[in-house]
Amino acid sequence: MKRIEIQDLTAVILAGGLGTRLRATIPDLPKALAKVGGKPFITYIFDQLHEAGIKEVVLCTGYLGDDIKRTFGDTYHSITLKYSKEDKPLGTAGALKLASGMINSDPVLVLNGDSICQYNLASMIDYYYATTAQGSILVSEVLDTSRFGTVLMEASGKITEFQEKTNSGHGRVNAGVYLLSRTLLSEIPAFEETSLEKELFPSWTNGPLYGFLSAGPLLDIGTAESYMNAQSEISFHTK
Numbered sequence: 089m090k091r092i093e094i095q096d097l098t099a100v101i102l103a104g105g106l107g108t109r110l111r112a113t114i115p116d117l118p119k120a121l122a123k124v125g126g127k128p129f130i131t132y133i134f135d136q137l138h139e140a141g142i143k144e145v146v147l148c149t150g151y152l153g154d155d156i157k158r159t160f161g162d163t164y165h166s167i168t169l170k171y172s173k174e175d176k177p178l179g180t181a182g183a184l185k186l187a188s189g190m191i192n193s194d195p196v197l198v199l200n201g202d203s204i205c206q207y208n209l210a211s212m213i214d215y216y217y218a219t220t221a222q223g224s225i226l227v228s229e230v231l232d233t234s235r236f237g238t239v240l241m242e243a244s245g246k247i248t249e250f251q252e253k254t255n256s257g258h259g260r261v262n263a264g265v266y267l268l269s270r271t272l273l274s275e276i277p278a279f280e281e282t283s284l285e286k287e288l289f290p291s292w293t294n295g296p297l298y299g300f301l302s303a304g305p306l307l308d309i310g311t312a313e314s315y316m317n318a319q320s321e322i323s324f325h326t327k
Contacts, residue, residue, distance in 0.1 A: 125323065233257065234256035238259045
């Protein structure tokens, strides 16, 4: 299998969530445009992709998605921006399926639009091919897994289980960055609300799904508390 070059990789950012847990804090904005450190949160993800060498990004939008397009238009630095807008909530997997016609690479890089984590994309791609994986998931170590759920892995890196948000304490969690083959994308049902995290990833643990350990901590803005924490922590997560 020929290794894909970073500049040929399509990145898809999942930015269509309703953001209900943040609605009281940012009632008139989609999460992607929530200000962190004085600028929209999603710009930190854009900057990370730009520095890695990504040239094409597809934004999966939904709730207030037109605001995102008006803010950024068709380019961000040297990145071409495309938009796939869902008319009804489709979940993370459903949104990815809807955007599949805009994806020009195999594998595709998929990122959550409400979290950021330090990682080396070139090394993650190397790992994807070295393990003959159909999917590689960026995994981060956190002190408290209770809000995220836990990822269990073999010594080889093969993921064996995704545990629900029932345990607490130190462990490994899904950091919201994935390299997924077109074969896996073909298994996502069309026009249905489906979750990557809750439905498909657990069903794919019987196949070649591997975890790639991140180089730094995970930061997200999924809740009002984590959003407020991000204001002071963002500089440590984007160095």
